[in-house]
Amino acid sequence: MMIRIEADDFRQTYVVAKNEIRKFVRGKKLAIYVALVAAIFALITILPYALGGGLGDTPGKVVSAYFMFASFLPVLAATLFASSVYVSEFEERTALILFTRPVKKTSVFIGKFIGCLVLEILVIIGFYVAVAMAALAAAGSIPVGIFGSSLGLICLYMFATSGVAAVFSTMMRKSGTAAIMTFLTILMFVTIFTQIIQASTGADTWFMLDTAAEAIVSCVPEYREMMSEFATVAAPDVGKAAAAMIGWGAASTALSWIMFTRKEL
Amino acid sequence: MSSDVPIEIVGLRKEYGAFVAVNNLDLSIKKNSFTGFLGPNGAGKSTTLKILTHLIAASAGRAYINGVDVASDPKNALTGVGTVVETPEFYSYLTPRETLRYIGEIIGLTSESISSDTDAILEKVKMAEWADKRIGTFSKGMRQRIAIGQSLLGDPNLIILDEPTSGLDPRGMAETREILKNLRNDSHDLTVVMSSHLLNEVGDLCDRVALINHGTLLIHDDIDALSKAGDARRLTVKVASPPTKESMDRVAALDNVKSVERYGNDMEVHLTGGMDARVRFMGDLAGLGVGAYSVYEEDSLETTYLSLIKESR
Numbered sequence: 281m282m283i284r285i286e287a288d289d290f291r292q293t294y295v296v297a298k299n300e301i302r303k304f305v306r307g308k309k310l311a312i313y314v315a316l317v318a319a320i321f322a323l324i325t326i327l328p329y330a331l332g333g334g335l336g337d338t339p340g341k342v343v344s345a346y347f348m349f350a351s352f353l354p355v356l357a358a359t360l361f362a363s364s365v366y367v368s369e370f371e372e373r374t375a376l377i378l379f380t381r382p383v384k385k386t387s388v389f390i391g392k393f394i395g396c397l398v399l400e401i402l403v404i405i406g407f408y409v410a411v412a413m414a415a416l417a418a419a420g421s422i423p424v425g426i427f428g429s430s431l432g433l434i435c436l437y438m439f440a441t442s443g444v445a446a447v448f449s450t451m452m453r454k455s456g457t458a459a460i461m462t463f464l465t466i467l468m469f470v471t472i473f474t475q476i477i478q479a480s481t482g483a484d485t486w487f488m489l490d491t492a493a494e495a496i497v498s499c500v501p502e503y504r505e506m507m508s509e510f511a512t513v514a515a516p517d518v519g520k521a522a523a524a525m526i527g528w529g530a531a532s533t534a535l536s537w538i539m540f541t542r543k544e545l
Numbered sequence: 546m547s548s549d550v551p552i553e554i555v556g557l558r559k560e561y562g563a564f565v566a567v568n569n570l571d572l573s574i575k576k577n578s579f580t581g582f583l584g585p586n587g588a589g590k591s592t593t594l595k596i597l598t599h600l601i602a603a604s605a606g607r608a609y610i611n612g613v614d615v616a617s618d619p620k621n622a623l624t625g626v627g628t629v630v631e632t633p634e635f636y637s638y639l640t641p642r643e644t645l646r647y648i649g650e651i652i653g654l655t656s657e658s659i660s661s662d663t664d665a666i667l668e669k670v671k672m673a674e675w676a677d678k679r680i681g682t683f684s685k686g687m688r689q690r691i692a693i694g695q696s697l698l699g700d701p702n703l704i705i706l707d708e709p710t711s712g713l714d715p716r717g718m719a720e721t722r723e724i725l726k727n728l729r730n731d732s733h734d735l736t737v738v739m740s741s742h743l744l745n746e747v748g749d750l751c752d753r754v755a756l757i758n759h760g761t762l763l764i765h766d767d768i769d770a771l772s773k774a775g776d777a778r779r780l781t782v783k784v785a786s787p788p789t790k791e792s793m794d795r796v797a798a799l800d801n802v803k804s805v806e807r808y809g810n811d812m813e814v815h816l817t818g819g820m821d822a823r824v825r826f827m828g829d830l831a832g833l834g835v836g837a838y839s840v841y842e843e844d845s846l847e848t849t850y851l852s853l854i855k856e857s858r
Contacts, residue, residue, distance in 0.1 A: 287624075287653025295650040299636070306638040376633035377695065380598040381651050382623040544601040 289387045296383075296391025297398070300365065304399050309360045316356060317407050320349055325414055339419040340426060340502035346411040347430050347497035353407065354438040355466050357400040362445035363462040364455035365396045366540055371455055375545055385541045393446060393533065400438050405431070429499040429518055436525035437493050441466055443532030444489075450539040466490075486520040489528050495521030549576055550612070551703045551736040552597065557606035559592050559760070566592040568760035569606070574738055579729050581747030581754045581768070582740040585854060589760035590740040591631065594707045598628050610703065624652070627696030627704040632689065632712055637681030641672050641691050644680065648695050662698060670694040670724055686717030693724055704728075706739040710746060718746075725750050744847050754846075756853055763853045771849055778823070779848050782812040785836035792835040799829045 304310045324346055328334055335342045366389070369375040378388060408431050412422045445462040452458040466489065474488040485491045497503050498515035507515070552574035559567040567589040574580050584590050595601045597608050599619040608615045613622040635644055642663055649659035667673040670690040680688065689709065696704050709725065710718040729737065729750065741747050747754060748768065755765040764771060782796070787810045796812060797805040801822040803815040816826055823842075830837050 287651070291653070292651055295647070299647055303636065303638055372637075373631070373634040374636055376600070376630045377635065377648070377692070378651070379600055380623065380626075380628040380630055381648065382620045382626075382653075383651050384620055545595065 287382060289384055292383045292387040293391040293394070296388050297395035300392045300395025301399050304361060304396070310399070310403075313357060313360050314403060314406075317353060317403060320353070321346070321407060321410050324349060335414065335418045336502075337419060338502060339415045339421050339423040340500050342415040342418045343411055343423060343426065343430070344497060344500045344503040344506070346407075346414070347500060347503070350404075350407070350430070350434055351437060351493040351496045353404060354400070354434060354441045355463065357403065357438060358441035358445035358466065359459050359463045361396050361400060362393075362442035363449050363458040365392045366446065366449040366536070367452050367455045367458050370543070370545065371453065379545070386537070389537050389540045393442070397439065397442055400442065401435055404434055404438060408434075423500075426500050430496050433496045433499065433518065433521060433525070436522055436529065437489075437496060439529035440489055440492075440525040440532070443529040443536065446536035447532050447539070450536045450543060486516050487524045487527070489524065491516055492521040492524035492528075550574065551576055551610065552738060553609040553612075554593070554597075555607045555609075557593065557596065557608055558604045559589070559596060559601070560604045566760055567596070567603070570757065570760060570762055572755055572762055572765060574736060574755075575753060576736055577734065578753045579737045579751045580739070581751035582738055582757070583742065583744070583747055583754055583850065584740075584757040585742055588742075588758045590742075590757060591707055592760070593757075594630060594705055594738075594740055598626075598630055598705060599623065600630065625699065625701050625703065627698065627701035628706075629689075629692045629696050629709055630705070630707045632685070632708075633692050635680045635688060635691060638679060640677045640679055641667060641694070642676045644691060645695060645698060649698050652699050654699055659698075662700075666694045666697050669697065669727070671720065684717075686713050686720060689713060689717065689721055690724065693721065693728075697728075702734055702736065704735065704737045706737065708740055708742070710741070710743065722746060722749060744850055748846050756850065758854055763856075768846065771846065778816050778842055780814045780816055780826075780840055780842050781808060782814055782830065782837050783839040783841075784811060785838055786810075788812050788835070792833075795833055795835060796830065799826060799833070801826060 325335070328345070335345055369378065379385065408427070412427065415422050441462075444466055445458070448458040448461040448465070449455070452461065470488060471490050474485045474490050477483060477485050477488070495516045495518050498507070499518050504515050550573050552572070554570055554572040557567050557570040558565070570589070570593060582590050582594070592601070593608075596603045597610065597615060599615050599622070602616060610622040610626060615622040636647075639647065645663045645666060646659050649662070654662070663676075664673065667676050670693055672687065672690050672694060675683070675687065680691065683691070693706075693709065696706070706725075710721045713721060725737075725739070726749070728735070739747070739751065752768055753766065754768050754771050756763045756771075784792070788807055793805045793807065793812060796802060796814060801816050801818040803817050805815075806813045814826075816822060827840065830840065
């Protein structure tokens with residue numbers, strides 16, 4: 281005899297999220313991403329010593345070396361994972377199985393987004409744990425406060441970049457196009473807009489995603505000191521950066537949700 | 546949730562720009578029937594089934610499943626419904642067992658129910674041997690068997706199948722039909738709606754037929770009644786030597802013969818009337834001396850289908 285339990289929206293969201301994580305764990309993309317993150321970490325760690333220098337004599341200087349490149353990791357994750365998360369259901373026609381079931385599209389949308397984000401953040405946490413170990417080994421301690429700020433910011437940046445990727449994932453018909461558009465938008469188009477705004481108005485572009493992302497490393501005092509000699513624009517405020525990232529993430533996720541729920545097969 | 550009318554479609558319309566795919570379609574599906582949703586390519590079958598399964602929205606009209614409006618409450622409407630729309634693909638990283646568990650969890654089955662149901666379903670669709678292999682390596686026929694299998698999860702009272710044998714090789718088609726036949730024979734409280742443009746498939750599996758063309762319902766009846774609906778049966782009379790005008794005229798002069806045409810080296814005879822007329826025709830033909838050695842009747846469903854489609858153009 282068939283026993284049913286309440287197929288409530290939260291449970292269905294959890295089931296979808298779990299399957300999304302399994303998809304990436306069993307796929308090649310996660311292996312590629314982890315390998316790239318490991319390669320970046322290895323390069324930052326080994327290269328200074330290979331060139332006769334070192335990572336730095338204070339924990340702040342050590343983590344700065346890593347955090348300078350950390351903001352690239354969410355862009356990579358969004359391109360590899362979030363950009364394909366919705367489009368693949370349509371492209372690979374698996375939506376014909378999932379969407380004809382008694383499940384709200386919103387539950388599917390949230391489940392897939394959460395699954396993707398959880399996986400991306402887990403890898404980033406792995407990177408930050410490795411950075412903490414490096415700081416401990418090279419400078420004898422871990423700058424916990426700075427570390428927490430940077431990790432919090434990079435998780436928010438992950439949310440924002442994944443939101444942007446989700447827009448393309450719901451908009452495009454091919455996952456390859458969505459991946460290219462995600463990568464170009466975050467790394468190129470947003471930067472072009474920021475440069476134009478700064479050049480033509482001289483305004484503080486704290487609300488732009490690339491400016492906000494600088495806070496991931498500029499929250500380290502040693503880094504700000506080092507950069508003060510060269511920088512023409514003040515380092516972004518951590519609070520404003522967090523607000524900008526939340527804004528970008530919320531707006532883009534809401535837009536992609538609207539497009540996803542209206543998308544037809 | 547169940548209802549005496551598992552599917553009710555009222556004034557359904559779907560437009561794609563200027564093209565009208567479904568045009569004020571009204572249809573009520575009888576409970577516990579196996580209904581063939583027939584029509585030529587582009588008739589509006591898949592569009593209707595996609596609206597029913599909430600994959601697309603109707604431009605106008607309503608579609609109800611078990612009394613629940615699909616557009617306003619799709620989650621409740623699709624509860625207890627199994628579906629195979631077009632040729633679905635599966636998550637290639639999952640095995641059939643994992644796929645059924647995923648779908649089972651989505652539709653709210655308990656873990657124990659999923660476990661016990663999975664083996665039975667995989668056995669039923671002849672995929673037990675492949676239960677723990679990843680679907681990515683499977684043929685189209687195997688995937689279609691899983692598609693039908695997943696539609697059986699949760700003991701549905703309604704199954705909607707959209708061209709379930711489309712794109713399969715003859716062996717895959719035969720296997721799929723056998724599964725559907727067993728399903729029809731083994732289930733008591735089950736309504737199946739199956740779209741197809743293959744008349745032999747519908748004739749073989751279904752007890753009712755709904756025929757549509759240009760998005761409009763032409764006829765909806767028991768398959769036996771539909772087979773009798775045409776005003777003439779088409780018989781092919783094989784003759785020893787090519788038919789002459791004289792021999793055809795003699796056949797045409799027989800009772801109940803509506804027309805006679807040459808069909809290659811044979812004669813095509815359109816005969817009105819029922820069984821008695823056919824019996825009398827056979828006797829008369831034998832004594833006519835036109836060299837007839839074999840007579841066979843064309844599929845009457847096909848004759849009716851072609852006649853109705855022709856009229857609707």
